[in-house]
Structure formats: structure tokens, C-alpha cells
Amino acid sequence: MRCLVANWKMNLLSASAGAFCDALLADPSLAGSSGCQLGIAPPFTLLKQVSEAVRGRRISVFGQNARAEAEGAYTGDISMAMLKDAGCAGVILGHSERRRLGGETDALLAAKLQAAWDAELLPLLCIGETLEEREAEQTFPVLQRQLSILGPKPGPLWIAYEPVWAIGTGRRAEAKQIQEAHAYIRAELMTRMDEAAWRVPILYGGSVAPDNFAELLQIPEVAGGLVGGASLDPAKFMAMAKTAAKTEE
Ligand code: 13P
Numbered sequence: 001m002r003c004l005v006a007n008w009k010m011n012l013l014s015a016s017a018g019a020f021c022d023a024l025l026a027d028p029s030l031a032g033s034s035g036c037q038l039g040i041a042p043p044f045t046l047l048k049q050v051s052e053a054v055r056g057r058r059i060s061v062f063g064q065n066a067r068a069e070a071e072g073a074y075t076g077d078i079s080m081a082m083l084k085d086a087g088c089a090g091v092i093l094g095h096s097e098r099r100r101l102g103g104e105t106d107a108l109l110a111a112k113l114q115a116a117w118d119a120e121l122l123p124l125l126c127i128g129e130t131l132e133e134r135e136a137e138q139t140f141p142v143l144q145r146q147l148s149i150l151g152p153k154p155g156p157l158w159i160a161y162e163p164v165w166a167i168g169t170g171r172r173a174e175a176k177q178i179q180e181a182h183a184y185i186r187a188e189l190m191t192r193m194d195e196a197a198w199r200v201p202i203l204y205g206g207s208v209a210p211d212n213f214a215e216l217l218q219i220p221e222v223a224g225g226l227v228g229g230a231s232l233d234p235a236k237f238m239a240m241a242k243t244a245a246k247t248e249e
Pocket of ligand 1: 166167168206207227228
């Protein structure tokens with residue numbers, strides 16, 4: 001199965017999100033292949049609007065974050081159940097921007113992961129090394145640490161390998177670097193999940209764009225992409241969706 005998820009981050013308002021969904025739904029190719037699972041992760045304010053717009057279509061809506069606690073006095077935050085209530089099927093967890101800007105630790109993410117499973121949301125766990133960690137040859141230990149929160153018997157999940165230095169820089173990681181990281185992640189999953197590990201899609205994220213997506217999908221173990229900047233333009237998003245559908249695994 002191919003996967004393509006748009007991470008809108010803190011972008012778009014109701015008018016532009018509506019125009020995005022209209023363009024997406026008007027594209028005849030969307031009704032075609034069923035082999036590419038599409039996802040959109042809008043900001044909180046647009047979750048309900050986007051979920052309602054894509055209801056009944058082959059598109060899942062993801063939250064970009066939520067709190068681990070079920071409810072309570074957490075001004076400004078929202079819960080996993082609230083994401084679900086707004087129409088989400090999944091939630092992005094551990095994005096490097098939240099690790100870096102929001103101070104999210106692996107311990108916190110372990111609690112969020114469990115909360116997502118408890119709320120029957122599909123976690124899309126983001127992992128990846130910084131440039132300093134790569135240069136210090138710490139990529140695999142970092143990935144191992146970030147994956148350790150899965151515990152011995154993880155529930156259903158998707159993973160996105162997003163090297164921090166490739167995010168928003170226009171500098172996509174090289175094929176060999178991606179292949180090595182994805183193979184490492186798969187092997188780590190195998191130690192915890194046996195055969196079920198093969199059903200976990202491993203997406204790549206970091207400067208994915210229509211002109212490099214086909215090449216990306218040729219790399220072994222790459223199930224698809226988690227896309228930031230290029231996902232804000234419906235024409236680019238649909239171009240990538242078509243590429244993914246053409247190269248169904
Ligand atoms: P860019 O596609 O803008 O590099 O962002 C990647 C990302 O962070 C997706 O989660």
C-alpha cells in the first residue's frame with residue numbers, strides 16, 4: 001500500500017482549505033486506484049471542515065498533535081478523543097517541530113502513543129536525526145531511542161522517517177541514506193512485532209516534492225511520503241498522489 005500524507009502545519013484558513021478540498025475532490029483520478037491511502041493533517045481549526053469535505057472518500061484526516069491526558073484543566077490543548085470527535089482517523093506524533101519547539105520528550109510521546117491507541121486513532125510516529133547527530137554517526141542510536149517508546153507489543157501505527165535537516169530545506173536525503181534508515185527501522189520493528197512489522201508503512205518526509213517523489217518511491221522500504229510545503233498546493237498534492245498510484249506496491 002502506498003501512503004501520502006499532507007502535513008499542513010500552521011498553514012491555510014477555511015477559504016483556502018475549502019478550495020484545496022474542492023480541487024482534490026474534483027480530480028477524476030481520485031476515484032481511480034485504491035492502492036494509495038491519502039491523508040491530510042490540517043491545523044485544529046480546520047479538522048471538522050476537512051473531515052466533512054472528504055467524508056466517504058479515500059482520504060483520512062490526521063491531527064497534528066494532541067495531549068495524552070483524556071480531559072482536564074489543560075488550557076489551549078486538545079485530547080485524542082477530541083480529534084476523533086472532529087473526524088480524525090489518526091494523529092501525527094513526535095514531529096521534530098514539536099520535539100524541538102514544544103519540548104516533547106520520548107517519555108511524553110510514549111504516553112501520547114498509548115493515548116492514541118486508547119482512542120482508536122492511528123498514530124503516525126515521526127522519527128529522525130538532526131544534522132549534528134548524523135555527522136556524529138548517531139543516526140541509528142537516535143532512531144533506536146525514538147522507537148523504544150513502542151514497547152514490546154505495539155498497536156497499529158505508521159512511521160515517518162524525517163531527517164530533521166531535510167525538513168523545509170529543499171535538501172531531500174539521498175536514496176542510500178533513506179534506504180539505510182528505513183531498513184534499520186524495519187529491522188527494529190521486526191524485533192517487536194514479528195510478521196506484523198511488515199504491515200507498518202514507513203513513509204519518508206523532508207523536502208518531498210512532485211519532481212522527486214517517483215524516485216523516492218523506488219527506494220526499498222519507502223511506502224510513501226509525509227509532505228509539508230508541497231502539500232499546500234492541491235495540484236502538487238494530486239500529482240504526487242498520481243505518482244504513488246502508478247507505483248503501487
Ligand atoms: P517539508 O515537506 O516542507 O520539507 O516538510 C516535511 C515535514 O515536516 C512533513 O511532516
